[in-house]
Amino acid sequence: MPVMKKVFDTIAAPLTVRGEAAVSLIRISGPDALSIVAEVFKTRSSLSKAPARKVILGDIVDGEGHCLDRALVTLFRAPASYTGEDVVELSLHGSPLLTDLVMDRLQEKGARPAEPGEFTQRAFINGKLTLLEAESVADLISAKTPALLSRAAANLKGELDTKLLEFTRRMTDILAALNLALDFEEEFITETDREAVREQVGHLQEDIRREIRNARNAIREKNGLHVLILGPPNAGKSTLMNALLGHERVLVSDTPGTTRDYITEPFFFEGHALILIDTAGIRGEEADSLERLGISKSLSLVEKSDMIIYMSEAGSSSFEIPETVREAGVPVIPVASKWDAREESSVPPEPWLPLSALTGINMEKLKQRLSEEAGQLTETGGSGAVLLNRRQLDHLLRAGEHLEKAQDALIQGAYEEVVSDFLRQAAEELEMLTGKRIMEEMLNHIFGRFCIGK
Numbered sequence: 280m281p282v283m284k285k286v287f288d289t290i291a292a293p294l295t296v297r298g299e300a301a302v303s304l305i306r307i308s309g310p311d312a313l314s315i316v317a318e319v320f321k322t323r324s325s326l327s328k329a330p331a332r333k334v335i336l337g338d339i340v341d342g343e344g345h346c347l348d349r350a351l352v353t354l355f356r357a358p359a360s361y362t363g364e365d366v367v368e369l370s371l372h373g374s375p376l377l378t379d380l381v382m383d384r385l386q387e388k389g390a391r392p393a394e395p396g397e398f399t400q401r402a403f404i405n406g407k408l409t410l411l412e413a414e415s416v417a418d419l420i421s422a423k424t425p426a427l428l429s430r431a432a433a434n435l436k437g438e439l440d441t442k443l444l445e446f447t448r449r450m451t452d453i454l455a456a457l458n459l460a461l462d463f464e465e466e467f468i469t470e471t472d473r474e475a476v477r478e479q480v481g482h483l484q485e486d487i488r489r490e491i492r493n494a495r496n497a498i499r500e501k502n503g504l505h506v507l508i509l510g511p512p513n514a515g516k517s518t519l520m521n522a523l524l525g526h527e528r529v530l531v532s533d534t535p536g537t538t539r540d541y542i543t544e545p546f547f548f549e550g551h552a553l554i555l556i557d558t559a560g561i562r563g564e565e566a567d568s569l570e571r572l573g574i575s576k577s578l579s580l581v582e583k584s585d586m587i588i589y590m591s592e593a594g595s596s597s598f599e600i601p602e603t604v605r606e607a608g609v610p611v612i613p614v615a616s617k618w619d620a621r622e623e624s625s626v627p628p629e630p631w632l633p634l635s636a637l638t639g640i641n642m643e644k645l646k647q648r649l650s651e652e653a654g655q656l657t658e659t660g661g662s663g664a665v666l667l668n669r670r671q672l673d674h675l676l677r678a679g680e681h682l683e684k685a686q687d688a689l690i691q692g693a694y695e696e697v698v699s700d701f702l703r704q705a706a707e708e709l710e711m712l713t714g715k716r717i718m719e720e721m722l723n724h725i726f727g728r729f730c731i732g733k
C-alpha cells in the first residue's frame with residue numbers, strides 16, 4: 280500500500296558487515312542504479328542490456344580503468360526488486376578496503392550512501408512490503424531464539440496483516456450493524472440487536488486481549504528474560520552465576536560483599552535467551568557506603584526483572600524473602616544454597632530448593648524450574664504471527680481501550696452514535712498499527728532503527 284509516491288535519488292550501501300570475509304555485498308537502488316554501476320563495472324556486453332536476475336561476471340575498475348577486483352553483479356529491474364526500484368547488487372571479495380573504495384567510486388558517480396533502513400523504507404513506500412512485513416525484517420535479523428525467528432518469518436509472510444485485517448473486518452461488521460439499524464429505524468436498535476452487538480464486541484475484546492498477552496510475552500522474549508540472582512552477601516550468588524554459565528565469569532570469594540556492582544551476562548538455555556544478573560548481596564547496617572550503593576542498585580533491578588532467584592544459605596536461621604522482592608509481582612525461585620555444607624539438622628521449608636552450585640546438587644532441578652518459568656513467561660499461544668514490538672503493542676492496547684469503552688457504552692444504554700464512535704477509534708488504531716494510516720515522521724522513526732544496508 281503506497282503511502283506517497285516519490286521520485287527518489289539513487290542510494291548505495293554495503294549489505295554485509297564490515298570486516299574481512301569471503302564476500303562483501305553492495306546494493307545500489309534508484310533510477311540511476313544501472314548507469315552508475317556501468318561506470319565502475321566493466322563487462323563484455325553492455326550492462327544496460329543485461330538480463331535481470333542473472334549473475335554477470337566483470338571487473339570493478341578505478342578512475343584510471345585499472346581493475347580493483349573481479350566481481351559479480353545481479354540486476355533487478357523495477358518494480359521486480361526488493362525496493363521496487365532498479366536495483367544492482369555487487370558481489371565483491373570481502374575486503375573492507377575494497378568495499379570502501381567501491382563505495383567511494385559509486386558516490387563519485389552520483390549515488391548517495393543509504394540511511395539505516397532506507398532500502399526497506401522504500402520497499403514499504405513502493406508497496407513491496409507492508410509496514411508489518413518491513414518491521415518483521417528487523418525482527419528476523421535480530422531474533423535470538425528459534426521461536427522468535429519463526430514468528431518473524433510468519434509476520435514477513437503477511438500473516439500478522441491477515442490477522443489484524445480480520446479484527447478490522449469484524450469491527451466494520453459491527454459498525455455496519457449499528458449504522459444500518461440507525462438508518463432504517465431512525466431510532467434505537469432493538470434490544471436483541473444490541474445484545475448481539477454486545478456479544479460480538481465481547482468476542483473481539485477477548486481475541487484482542489489474547490493477542491496483547493501474546494505480544495507482551497513475545498516482546499519479553501525478544502528483550503531477553505532478565506533473571507536476577509539476589510540474596511544476602513556470601514550466599515553463593517556469584518558461584519551460581521558461574522555454574523550456570525559454565526565458566527568463571529565473576530569473582531567468587533569468602534569475603535562478604537565481593538560483588539559490588541551488578542554483572543549482566545547472556546545465557547542461552549533450552550531455546551530461551553536469558554540474561555543473568557549477578558548482584559551485590561543485600562544486607563543492612565554493616566555495609567560500607569560503596570556496598571550500600573551496590574545494594575540499592577540490586578533492589579532497583581527487582582522491578583525490571585522477569586524472574587528472581589533468591590538465595591539464602593542452607594545453614595542460615597531465617598528463610599525469608601524480603602518484602603520488596605516478594606511483592607514485586609515477579610516469579611521468585613527461593614534457593615537454599617551451600618547444601619553440601621549444611622548442618623545435618625537443617626531442612627529448608629517448602630518451597631525452598633536445596634542447592635549446591637559448588638558440587639552440582641540439584642542444579643538440574645534449578646534449571647528445570649528456570650525452564651518452566653521461562654516457558655510460561657514467553658508463552659505466545661501456538662505458532663504463527665504475533666506482534667513483536669512496542670509500537671505495534673501500543674496501538675493494539677489503545678484499540679482494546681476503545682473497544683472497552685464501546686462495550687461500557689452498550690451496557691449503559693448509550694446512543695448508537697456513541698458506540699460507533701468508540702468502535703471507529705478502535706479501527707483507526709488498527710489502521711495505524713498496520714501502517715494503512717501513517718505519518719512520514721513516524722516512518723523515519725521506525726526505519727531509522729534498522730541497521731545500515733537494510
Ligand SMILES: Nc1nc2c(ncn2[C@@H]2O[C@H](COP(=O)(O)OP(=O)(O)OP(=O)(O)O)[C@@H](O)[C@H]2O)c(=O)[nH]1
Pocket residue numbers: 511512513514515516517518519530531532533534535536537538539558559560561616617618619620634635636637638
Ligand atoms: N560449600 C559450598 N560453598 C559455596 C557454595 N557456593 C558458594 N560457596 C562459597 O561461598 C563463598 C561466597 O561465594 P560467592 O559466590 O562469592 O557468594 P556471593 O553471594 O556472590 O557473595 P557476595 O558477592 O559477597 O554477595 C565462597 O567462598 C564460595 O566458594 C556451595 O554450593 N557450597
Ligand SMILES: [Mg+2]
Pocket residue numbers: 516517518530531537538557558
Ligand atoms: Mg558475588
